[in-house]
């Protein structure tokens with residue numbers, strides 16, 4: 096490795112020539128990126144091999160985090176950081192005439208996830224490796240990540256994200272580790288040596304090829320693996336067609352196309368479950384390939400199978416990989432010859448499950464007929480799990496048919512995946528205290544009573560390495576100056592910053608850094624939008640997926656109200672605000688897409704209006720992604736976390752903003768509640784209904800949106816503007832649907848109900864910002880407490896309280 100700049104430069108030059116056959120003088124930024132990336136991966140390779148040898152020698156438990164999504168974003172900067180060579184490389188490249196920031200922009204942003212759930216998985220990988228746990232990711236190598244969003248005439252347009260067009264320097268194709276996954280066909284059963292044997296026949300075989308990505312921990316020496324599976328066709332004649340039969344060329348092409356579609360694209364809708372066959376195929380593909388490879392590794396140890404739970408942990412990220420439960424049962428019984436009871440005992444000591452949402456429309460329920468046709472053996476096993484579970488329930492609640500049907504795994508013609516996940520695992524966790532409480536007391540109450548020790552909370556976290564050290568180097572340096580560097584490995588020690596919260600010189604420095612970050616973002620926005628951005632305005636930021644419950648609509652309605660106030664009184668006294676939005680809507684989510692159009696329409700009207708005199712400006716930044724988040728978050732003054740209370744399981748964006756010194760305007764939802772517990776009313780801006788109230792309205796009724804519309808003249812004015820001809824509604828019925836959802840459909844997400852307190856709270860923010868000293872004090876208190884939300888903290892708890900693993904020390 097290179098520990099000094101000169102060695103780096105020399106090694107790099109040689110590598111460049113070897114790699115590209117080009118001298119430095121002819122190299123493009125892309126050439127530099129490729130060479131550097133390859134060089135870093137090769138360097139990590141040595142530690143990767145050593146880490147795996149250490150695992151072997153240690154003979155300890157390895158945990159596999161199964162997830163349909165790993166939203167890892169770009170890796171170069173973070174890998175350089177974790178390898179401890181960031182500065183050497185930055186300076187070395189500068190000497191050679193290149194700017195590392197520009198080189199980083201050459202990397203495709205791996206968008207293999209929708210939002211919170213996928214990004215959490217990526218933060219967890221970083222913490223697992225950095226804390227030296229044996230914890231790996233198991234995912235899918237989608238050819239297309241989450242769509243690229245363009246805004247055309249104010250509308251969202253989706254383009255394919257062909258991220259692999261650029262060479263992926265981080266992955267290693269491991270053909271030697273491939274396995275076969277079987278679909279369709281039928282199951283024969285017969286008795287052999289006094290046992291019932293099941294044989295899967297006439298199936299269609301798919302080749303699963305892993306691509307391994309090294310996950311480099313913060314001390315560079317510990318390197319875990321993210322193993323992403325790719326679906327490929329089998330070309331051995333006569334083996335691949337399954338029920339299609341025959342072997343002519345057309346059939347082969349048809350087969351090939353159908354196989355390759357399995358790992359072709361990431362489903363872009365994270366809010367509405369749809370029973371799509373291809374999605375079920377993806378899920379089983381992930382589970383079966385991942386498990387076969389894990390079992391193969393275990394077999395090499397030559398240990399008895401009852402030790403499997405001591406050597407392997409399987410964690411499922413939401414219900415998407417729940418099929419690991421029946422698939423493990425299949426492997427243990429059909430391939431390893433175990434009895435049902437032995438296999439079930441092992442399985443339920445291995446699997447743990449995280450629930451990420453209580454939105455009923457996102458809960459997965461697969462049609463029995465679909466599972467039966469696509470995965471005949473798996474469906475038989477699920478039926479048996481269900482039958483045995485229902486018998487247990489009958490013993491426990493004799494005659495209580497209603498309770499049994501509420502808890503059953505198969506109900507009507509559907510398999511309820513959350514029930515299967517709870518029954519088949521030894522731990523079920525929610526992702527923030529409030530969310531876990533709602534699971535235990537409401538949504539999954541019956542299961543919590545039946546399995547009193549199974550439910551637990553693990554509040555989410557974010558990796559401070561990406562979201563502070565990498566995204567905000569000036570703030571990182573300032574913290575180092577103030578409290579030393581121990582916080583980098585012990586993020587909770589950021590609390591030491593609190594003692595500087597009233598220190599004027601420290602405040603000045605925090606303020607200077609924020610301004611510098613705002614200037615950078617202002618420049619970026621100007622370059623995209625061709626408009627000036629005022630760095631002295633409050634940067635008020637709302638970035639996340641677009642969804643009704645996240646209430647971007649509440650935000651934009653408030654902005655329209657502000658606009659109305661300014662129009663009525665152009666000399667109104669307010670601190671100028673720059674409202675920044677970033678959000679992708681699921682392609683089929685019409686109301687969400689209309690909300691994007693509304694934001695862009697209002698932006699157009701307001702930004703152009705000379706009466707506004709720059710008091711309010713609105714920018715919708717297209718294609719919100721991990722790399723864009725890294726640019727936006729360090730520059731935010733205000734963080735919008737305004738979900739309908741009870742709906743946002745945790746939120747993780749809230750934590751990223753807090754860590755970068757933004758103040759939160761938010762509801763008592765998800766992890767905001769815990770944020771409030773730490774910093775209190777003085778340091779965040781809370782408003783709106785509480786979860787309890789929202790849930791009671793849902794349960795007992797009593798909310799009438801139209802009454803609020805009739806009574807609040809500000810709101811009436813705003814809503815009428817959506818549907819009556821004027822600057823926002825240009826003789827179209829574009830926003831009728833939004834209007835109707837609020838009034839005729841009684842405002843499912845309580846936007847109108849929370850409007851008044853939201854408006855008031857924004858007035859408070861305006862007032863608070865004018866007192867810069869006090870604002871900075873609040874900001875420093877936020878930063879100081881944010882270490883609690885480091886995913887290092889979260890992962891330590893998963894490790895000790897769920898997985899029962901310790902760091903694998905050198």
Ligand code: 26V
Nearest residue numbers: 211212364365368451452526743744745746747
């Ligand atoms: C659901 C579905 C439904 C079927 C189609 C594809 C798909 C993809 C993803 C999802 C997951 C939705 C759940 C989710 O993302 N929850 C978020 O998890 C974050 C991490 O725990 C948490 O911070 C957010 O509050 C929560 O909304």
